[in-house]
Structure formats: C-alpha cells, structure tokens
Amino acid sequence: MDQPVLIAGVGVISAIGNTVAQNLLSLEQEKTGIAPIQYLDTEHRDEFPVGEVKLSNDELAELSGFKPCISRTAMLSLIAAKEALTDTGITNLLGLRTGFISANTVGGMDKTEDFFRDFLADNTKGRLRNVVNHECGAVTNLVADQLGIRHHVSTISTACSSSANAIMYGARLIKNNMLDVVIAGGTDALTRFTLNGFNTLMILDKQPCQPFDANRRGLNLGEGAGYVVLVSKRFASSLKKELCCTLSGYHNANDAYHQTASSPEGTGSLLAMKGALQKAGLQSSDIDYINLHGTGTQNNDSSEGAAISRLFTGHYPKMSSTKAFTGHTLGASGGIEAVFSALAVQRGLVYPNLRFETPMEGLPFTPETRFSKQPEIKHVLSNSFGFGGNCSSLIFSKP
C-alpha cells in the first residue's frame, strides 16, 4: 500500500453552524438546520423548507472579508477554507507546494440570476460585475487569491459527488509528490436555478426530509462549504498538531444507468464503496460508521440501501444521513460530510439520522436515531452520489 494522506485540519459552514464547533454542537444537540426560506429571493419561498446558512449576504461579506457583491458561493467557500487552514496550525504557506481544489456546481449563478433579469429584457443591460464570476472556476480563483494559494488551483464539478472527487484528486496530487498541502472540498450556495431545477424533477420535500425512511418524500436543498486540509505523511510529522485522521481509501465509479436516476440495485454506489475498501485494504466488516449520501428521495435511498445490503451482509455498521440536518448541499455535500466523517473518526462520534420513523421495506438495517459517542470507531465511510451516475466514496481512518 502506498503512503497514506493525512487530514490536518477541517472547516465547515452549513445550515447548522458557521464553524466546526457550531456544527458539532448542533449535531450533538440534534438540532436541525432545515427551516422555511429566509434569505433566498424566490417565488417558492413558502413552499419548500431548505437548509440555509443563517446569514445574509451582508453578514457573510463581513465574516469572509469579501464585498457583498461577490457570489455567496465564494463567501461560503472562503469562510470554511480559512477555518480549515487555521485549524492545521500552519501559519505560513511560503515554501510549501500548496493546492486549493474546490468543487462546486453553481459557480456564481446567484449573481447571474440577478444579471439575467435585466439582460433578457435588453442585452446591453445588466451589471457585468454580476456575471464576471459566473464560471465555477472563477469562484475557486476568488477564494484562492484570498488564501494566497497559487501553486495548484483547480475546480471539479461532477454534480453531487463533486467535493468527494476534489478530495480524491487532492490526495492523489500529494501521493504523486506534486504538492505538500492541499485544501480540498467544495462549496455551493442556494440559488433559484437549483431550487427550480430540483422542483421540475419533483424530488423536493415540502416538509423537513426523512432520509432512509419508508415514508420519505424527497430532499431539502441546502447550502454551505466544507474543506479538509490534506498533507503528506512526511509533512505531517513537522506539524505540532494532533492529526484528525487519514484518508485511507477512495474510489470513483459510474452507475451508467440514467442521467439523473440511480440504478435500482445501486451498481455505481456498490462499485464506489467496494473500490474505496480495496484502496484502504479493509474488509466491509472493518467499517464502524457510514455517513450516507441519503438524500431522502425514493430513488437514492433505495438504490444506496440496496448496495449497502449487498456489500455489508452480516455486518451492518452504524449509519446515518446528516442531510436531515444540513439539507442536500449538492457540490458542497462531499466536503461537508468529509468534515463530519473526519470528526467522527477523531472524536468517536455517531450522528443521528433525524426524523427517522419507519424502516424501509426489504432493508435489513435501520439508521442511527440518536447522537452517541463511540470511542472505538476506527473507520468511517462517506458516500457521495450524483447526477450523471457519478459515485464516489471516501474512507477516513484512525492514524
């Protein structure tokens, strides 16, 4: 097996808190972030509950240091990425080969939507500053510039598995000795574009979602950002800080079934989880907790459930979807849930699957319903599956 990549710091902002500490507190107190729409300017305001970060653009600007005219996607990203970097105790990046690998799916769409109102009426109208950072990559650049990172700046977009792929790519850049330190994860802000898009697919829940429940009705969209700081083993030894955990396994596979739907038997999810176990040199019985993709849609949960049933036969680990807390944060979900998973390994935590009531028919397991401390946890699996059949799994282990 090759040299492991370690996680030296984590940072997160989501509907349940603006920092790691706040997120952990909400998880422990079983306090959901799903609520009626407060900030997003949409016609569907009273129709769908969502997982908004509980700050206005002006407040986010103040917290991040960006001007309020900058995309919410970038502001969320900078806040979480800075927290992750600070958490490592690295005070100076000078002389280090540092990467910023950030995923997102919406880019600066929140501002483009405003621009398009004026532009569609008259294509000489609309403020260009609102569309200049439309691209996914432009959002990453804005944040990289604030962090002072130039060595390797990259952006990945594979729908809801984007952040997991950013973390994989970052880890591989370290293993291939191209970088020493990588801040990897992702960000996405709530936008009218995604809310309306998911609404056309008729998979939005009008009540707070119930992942892995027999009576689940769909997903709640969320927003936020989550990053882990990956370091090589060699570099890790120079850090004075206790490391969170290692990223012991990862795998990317494709379901190749349908552009938006998952296969009933969970072909892609099964391959992703199997591949990650193989990479980590682990058996399925070694996994102590699974942070499920668990969106709360009929299709995802039955497909993911089917794959887990097959792979973990005879030994079902504790598992839960934290999307009942945060909503589905799309391109950020793999990053936010990587942070939760790393913390689960480091501190021995199992998070509850809020609002779970009725077991799904045919599944031989049920998710955890209460928060608990489980100091014996060694290996945690995190799943991220997306449109286009993109399935990625990550494994976090005790160092």
Place this chain on the structure above:
Amino acid sequence: MYIRAASNISPQNTFGNQPFLSELIEYNGDRLTCIEPDYKTLIDPKLTRRMSRIIKMGVAAGMDCLHQAGINAPDAIITGTAYGCLEDTNTFLSKMVQQNEEALAPTAFIQSTHNTISAQIALLLQCHRYNNTFVNGGASFENGLLDAMMLLYEGEASNVLIGGIDEITINSHAILKRMGLYRRKPVSNFELFNTPGKGTMAGEGSAFFLLSREASGNDWAKIDGVSSFYKPRNVAEIQQHIRTFLLTQNTDINEIGLLLTGSNGDLKNVAVYEQLLQYDFDNVPVINYKALCGEYPTSSAFAMWLAAHEIKNGVCSFVSSRNQIPLKKVLIYNHYQNIHHSLILLSAC
C-alpha cells in the same frame, strides 16, 4: 503516455477524413463556429434529438475517438469544460426568469450539469469506471490531462478517454463581447495577427483523445508532460516555469521543433507571448493556433490535436519548406486571460 487516437470537432475541417490543411476556413467578424458533422452515423438519432449542441459535439467526438482507437471500454472518462453546457443553462435560466419560476420543464436543467458529456459517454458505453469533470477555466483540459497522467502512472488505468469542450452561445457571446473579449470591428481570422487591436475572435470546439500507458505501435504522438500555473506575477516568472518544465522533461529548448502559442491577436494577450518568443524561442517555428479555432478556455485541446496531427505527419504546416526540420518535439504554451497558463510537451513516438 501515448495518443492512440484523436477526434476534433472545430471551426476547421478537422473531423473525420476532412481536408484540414488544404481547405482552411476563413471567418469574418468576431467569431469562429464549429463545423458539425452528420451525427446520424455517430450517435443514435433517438438520442441526439434530446441532446443540445455541445452535448452532441462532445459525445460525437468522444465516440469517434474510441471508434478510431478500437476501444469500447476505456478505464476512465475525463472531460474539461470551463462553461459546461451553456445553452442548456441559458434555456433553463431564461425560462425561469421569464416565467417567474413557474411551469418549467426539467430537460434543460438536467442537461445543464457540467458533467453531462462525460456521463452521457459512460451511459452509451455502459462504462462503470472512473469518471471526472474539471471546470477550471483556462486549465480545465490541462487538469484533466494531469488526472489522466496520474491514473496511468498509478496503474489505475491503461486507457483514458479525455476531452476538452466549450461552446459559444448567442448570450455568452453578447456578454463576453461587452466585457471586451472580442473585436469591435469585424476581422478575418487569417488577418487576426496582422491587424493588431483590442480583443480577439470567439471560438469553440470539442477535441477528444484516447491516451494509453503503453505504445500501440500506431500512435499519433507521445505526451511527455503537462503543467499549468496560476496568475504568474511577471514574464520572468513565466520564463522560470517554462525552464523548470523543460528541465523536468529533460528537454533542451533547442530540441523544440515547433511551438504552438495561444496568442489570440488581442494586444494585451499577445504581449506575453512576444517577450517570450523574442528571448526564449528565437529560432523555433511558431503557429498561433487560435487563428484556426478562435479563443475559448479549452482551446488547448484543439492545440494538442494540432500538435499530434503535425507530429503524425512529420512536418510543420504553415512553415516554409526550406525551414523544415524533422519534427521531434512540439511545445504548446497557452494562457487564458492571463489567469491559468499551461504547457504541454509532445514528442514523436
């Protein structure tokens, strides 16, 4: 890694057995548009009906590339696209604004996802392997190449399908023109470099490659290395990057038989290349490839096709016969709006 096959839908006659060099296409105005093939023979017409233009161009080039290579199950599919499926994004966004978020149809939203092309190819092939999409502006294709290179080196893959795709739409063109990217006065792509001015000509394209770890004996070219760097502070820093890159490839500047630059005819953009050419690549034949494909963030995929094409044919096109030397190594240097800069080095097999 070796380029076993390549397929390129571009504003030139590059796709299939078309006469690319003997019939170069001239464009007047501020935009070069892709010459699209007849998709019927490439993709099931039942499927193309639902695909937008960029998805058709991407899937067709990808499938054609695999067909040429005789491979129907690559170990990985990777795409690079700065803007993704712009027309689909535009359709859904426009309707959403015009219809005040009511009575919207899902198709455009579904297809607007940046990974649609790599996903559609996987779906057509029933390919369950590695699948990734980079959306990193002017380095989207280069990051994909680096990913492919690592997969081959790690032993995770023997064959990788990789493509660089971007499209221009009416609205993206109008917006980028307002930002000053394109010429105000109409110009010919053949005269772009003889009529200096502010702005360039818009371009687009879809170029795919089948990369293999092992030589097949019938490869177009070999890729020695790829490197991208972000927002260099000055020309000296660019020079340093190029020197370090060539050094790590054990290549002397004098071994470069052809340089493809991303110079685009815009005064500010051109200045970066001019200084380099003057000092570092004084004696090297140069092709400013954007005269053929226009300016777009993943144009380096077009450049890599051109480099591989030249190496395969053994000669430098656009260079007078008395200056011809056997083509051993080709370097591509491109930057997109001075944000992401990139280098790709290819050599004859």
